[in-house]
Amino acid sequence: MSQKVLQRPDPSEYKRLFRVAVLTSTAAGMLERQRARLRERVEILGVEIDNVSQRQFLTELKKGVIFTPNVDHLMKLQEDTAFQEAYRQADYKVCDSQILMYASKLLGKPLKAKISGSDLLPIFCEYHRDNPDITIFLLGGAEGVAKQAQLNMNAKFGRDIVIAAHSPSFGFEKDEAECQAIIDIVNASGATVLAVGVGAPKQELWIAKYREQMPGVKIFMAIGAALDFEAGNKPRAPRFWSDLGIEWLYRLMSEPGRLWRRYLMDDLPFFGLLLKQKLQQFSKRQEKPKRRL
Numbered sequence: 001m002s003q004k005v006l007q008r009p010d011p012s013e014y015k016r017l018f019r020v021a022v023l024t025s026t027a028a029g030m031l032e033r034q035r036a037r038l039r040e041r042v043e044i045l046g047v048e049i050d051n052v053s054q055r056q057f058l059t060e061l062k063k064g065v066i067f068t069p070n071v072d073h074l075m076k077l078q079e080d081t082a083f084q085e086a087y088r089q090a091d092y093k094v095c096d097s098q099i100l101m102y103a104s105k106l107l108g109k110p111l112k113a114k115i116s117g118s119d120l121l122p123i124f125c126e127y128h129r130d131n132p133d134i135t136i137f138l139l140g141g142a143e144g145v146a147k148q149a150q151l152n153m154n155a156k157f158g159r160d161i162v163i164a165a166h167s168p169s170f171g172f173e174k175d176e177a178e179c180q181a182i183i184d185i186v187n188a189s190g191a192t193v194l195a196v197g198v199g200a201p202k203q204e205l206w207i208a209k210y211r212e213q214m215p216g217v218k219i220f221m222a223i224g225a226a227l228d229f230e231a232g233n234k235p236r237a238p239r240f241w242s243d244l245g246i247e248w249l250y251r252l253m254s255e256p257g258r259l260w261r262r263y264l265m266d267d268l269p270f271f272g273l274l275l276k277q278k279l280q281q282f283s284k285r286q287e288k289p290k291r292r293l
Contacts, residue, residue, distance in 0.1 A: 042109045044100060045074045045273050049093050051104075053112045057094060058127045063218040064091030065211065067204055068117040071099050071248075071267045076201055078273075083201040086208035094120070096224075098245035103274050107281060117224035118236065121195055122153075124221070129157050137186050137217075138165040140197030141227040148231035164189040168198070173206055183213050193219045197227040 041048040047069055052060070067073075067090040076083050087093070095101060096116040104111040115123070128134035138146045146165035153162050166185055172178045186194060194217045196203040203222040211220055228234040237250035252259050 042104045042107070042111055044103055044107065045078065045270070045277060047074055047077055047087070047093070049095050049100065049104075049111065051109070051111050052092075052094065054115055054123065057092065057113075057115060058124065061092065061124075061219065065089055065207060065220045066092040066094065066120065067222050068096035068115065068120060068224070069093050069100070070096035070116070071270050072262055073200055074100075075267050075270055080201060082205060086201065086204040089208045089211075090204075098242060098247070099270075102245060106274065106278055114242075116242075117197075117222060118226045118229055120221060121223050121226045121230065122156075124193075125153060125157050125161055128161070129159070134161065134193060135189075135191045136162045136193040136195055137189050137191035138162055138195050138197070138227060139168065139182065139186070140195075140203070140223075141167045141231065141233070143167050145227055145231045145233050148233070149227045152232065153230055163191055173198075173202055179206075179210065183210055186214050187216060190216060192217060193221065195221045195223050195226070197223040197225065199224065 040051040042051050043049075049069055050057070067087060069077075069087075073083075073096070077087060094115040095104075095111050095113065098114055101111050101114055125136070138149055140146060141149065144167065146167045150162040150165040154160050164185070166182060168182060169175075169178065172182070194207075194214065196207055198206070200222070203224070207220045207222060211217070225234065229236045235254065237247040241247050241250045248263050252263050
């Protein structure tokens with residue numbers, strides 16, 4: 001019986017395959033960065049907001065960091081350098097506020113959609129309802145809130161899309177040991193998405209600081225009060241309040257002790273700064289080019 005002799009592959013073939021793999025990976029990375037550069041943005045008070053429809057956003061989103069700027073974010077970003085640095089790491093910055101929608105129209109560049117942090121989580125889950133590659137870890141809320149949100153969401157979407165949840169202690173971000181323990185829990189869970197709802201700017205700063213230590217997580221979301229809403233712990237404003245741009249008023253009435261300073265003091269200068277930006281925009285349009293001699 002003749003014995004078939006297996007030939008050892010030529011080392012040059014290994015080199016060729018390696019070069020092809022490197023070039024393919026590089027090309028894919030370049031294409032992704034090019035798409036990001038070509039994405040239309042609207043600048044409000046120095047913050048560039050991605051001008052995408054909800055469908056475009058969900059279709060394009062494969063990996064990266066998502067923040068949801070609102071009026072409060074924009075005001076904090078005027079002075080908070082650490083928050084500014086965290087924002088530079090965001091791959092997507094999608095509009096969280098109907099007031100910013102109105103502001104974009106005033107500036108002549110209307111945003112296509114409002115995708116608030118509270119809406120981001122449920123619409124993302126609905127879109128990936130039947131996608132087994134999407135598994136979510138919820139981080140945030142008071143004790144028991146994240147677990148209750150996990151139960152409610154899995155029942156709503158008909159599968160265990162949320163595979164783990166954890167509510168950290170108050171001030172956890174200042175305790176490096178607790179932060180490392182949370183990272184270990186996230187990595188052990190195998191989740192591909194981490195949704196962090198501990199309030200701004202804490203959630204954005206935490207994601208920016210620790211994202212590299214969670215290599216299995218492909219998508220990081222800062223989701224604000226979404227866990228409280230999903231757990232049924234706090235009421236969500238009726239849709240028409242949000243559509244009119246007065247959801248802030250509903251939340252203020254619901255939690256006046258916690259939110260009065262934010263809405264009635266810290267965020268009010270936004271309107272003066274927006275008017276200043278509009279006047280600067282108008283002045284630039286009125287400037288006539290100098291005649292060449």
